[in-house]
Amino acid sequence: MNYLIRNAVGIHNDSHPGATDIRIRNGRIAELGWQLTPSAADPETLVDASGCVVWPGLVNTHHHLAQSIMKGVPEGLNQNLGDWLGSVPYRFWPKVTPELMYHAARLGFYELIRSGTTTCADHHYLYHATTSPELEAAVWQAAEELGIRLVLCRGSATETGSHEGMIEHRIEPETIDQIIDRLDATRKQHHQDGPDAMKKLVVAPTSLIHSSSPEGLKAQAAWAREHGLKMHSHLLEVDFDEIQAREKYGQSAIDYAESCGWLGDDVWYAHLVHSDAHAIERLAATGTGIAHCPTSNCRLGSGIAPVIEMQKAGVPISLAVDGSASAESGSMLQELNLAWLIHRAVHGPEATTLEQVLDWGSRDGAQLLGLSDTGSLAIGKAADLVLYDIDQPRFAGVHSPLMAPLMCGEPVQVRDSFVQGRRLVADGRVAGLDEAELTAKVQQSVAQLLADA
Ligand SMILES: [Zn+2]
The missing domain is CATH 2.30.40.10 (Urease, subunit C, domain 1)
Structure with a gap:
């Protein structure tokens, strides 16, 4: 047309x-x-x-679409990240059927589209030893139907790890062979190369520090690079990452990431709130980027990522909503507005400009995702x-x-x-979406999540 x-x-x-x-x-x-x-x-x-x-169109570089039906869960409203993970996403994870995933994805995409977004990177992590492939298929299907560009960041855990949620809710991790086999099946079915791909696959273990082994990380990094896929994860959202990295691996979180092959211009991390000067230096030197999620970081009391220092050092910056269980508005425009404001509160009125923030939320995000024909x-x-x-x-x-x-x-x-x-x-x-029907389906989905909670 x-x-x-x-x-x-x-x-x-x-x-x-x-x-x-x-x-x-x-x-x-x-x-x-x-x-x-x-x-x-x-x-x-x-x-x-x-x-x-x-x-x-705005480019959202980190989301969890499944969380679109987990907004404002009372138990998690005033909790920090670690407790909230157990009270909200991990609690409901085993109850998310492919049908619920489909409605959650449609809601998440709808909210992004109505705020001006045209590309979404979804960090989809609902994978365990007996995962139905239909859970992932629901996300691809929802994106195709609505016509939004989708970068599916394929989460994984090989260990129940140091977040209590997986143990408490009996989520059995995958083996590294399962992860690679399932990644490969998705790659063959959906991934497109090129700077204007409508569908891309990214290798994205859910947490580098808490639920992955060094061997598993190295294997996934090698596999991703063999196939030209980008890499993504959460890092340094809270101090606990740094403490755990030093306890488990005897080094800082950023040095641990680097030792596993997880820094580079094909890698970006969500949050990086607790980056110190050394972390910023390593990120900049390797071209590793950030998905800055100001609303979620405020909502969970995690802090403010030092993106002004990062920008000066040359770290690629992008903006993201994060899941709607910790960023209830589901709006990319809200992230731009808050990113514009929040760093001025700390660094003064010359810290950000409107044009710079819009670039982070569009051109720079597209570049990070390998979609340089867009943004x-x-x-x-x-x-x-x-x-x-x-x-x-x-x-x-x-x-x-x-x-x-x-x-x-x-x-x-x-x-x-x-x-x-x-x-x-x-x-x-x-186009292709009836708002009244979507509302009804989401209400039913929430009721189903709570049915035997
Ligand atoms: Zn996240």
Whole structure:
């Protein structure tokens, strides 16, 4: 499908400042400019962008879609990460059927799409010795149906480890052979290479420090690199990672990661809140990136990741929602808004700029995921873009309209969005999704989780 988007209030791009129009041809941006005229030879659908600003689609580099049906669980509301893991995600994990996973994924994607997201990296970790492959299939299916770009970060545990949740809820870990066999089956069925892949697989043990062995980590790193797949995990979300690494392995968490082959420009970690100067230096020297999840880190009282220091050192920065059990809004725009604000509280008003934060949440995230044809608006790039409707009272007083969604934050109205030139949202409605039906399915799913809790 070809589109001509016209009369936008502004389009966030580098090459054509002040542009108002974009032409989409065969999934790519063919033209950027002013007063573009409809093509007679090559029919295209006109999209009137009056009252809208156009951004590159946001790129979420760390999520747990299964948690979309585990928001605000009372037992976990005021707990720290370690206790919350046992009270919320691990408690419900054994109850997540493929059907529940499917509804949770649809809800998570819906929330991302309605906040302006076009790519999601889901850290999916519901794998144990007797896992049904249908749990993973539900995530791929939901993404394909809605048309969002999916990077499935395949979690794993080879040990019950130092988080109590797995033992308490009798989750039996996989063997390393099981993990590699199942990874390979997924790779063959779903993974696409290339900077505009719609589906990518990433090797992503759930925790480097707590539930993986050094041998298992080395084996997964070698396998990932043999197949050109990127690598991802959680690291240094809380101090406990550092304490455990020193106790179990006699070295810092970052040095342990490096000794297992888990630093490099093909690796990024969620959180890294407790990175010291040495950790930042190793991350920067190896090109290892961060998925910065400010809302989840606030919600669980984990702290604030030192991304300003990281940025200065040259660590690649991206933004992410994390699971909705610890970031209930499920909104990428909320992460941008909070990332813009929170570092100013600590470092002063020059610590972040709106443009920098939007780059973290779009171009830089896409780069980290290996999707360099997406994440920015330029001629020849994939047409992953979002139209925010700012023709509304709460935006009308803004003097910098192009950045209005970021500085004003939620609620926003995504009027239209596109992935690879396919329309995901049209006139404010997510295509292929009935909101009333989704609400009902999610309510049923929550009831089922609680049925014999
Ligand atoms: Zn996470």
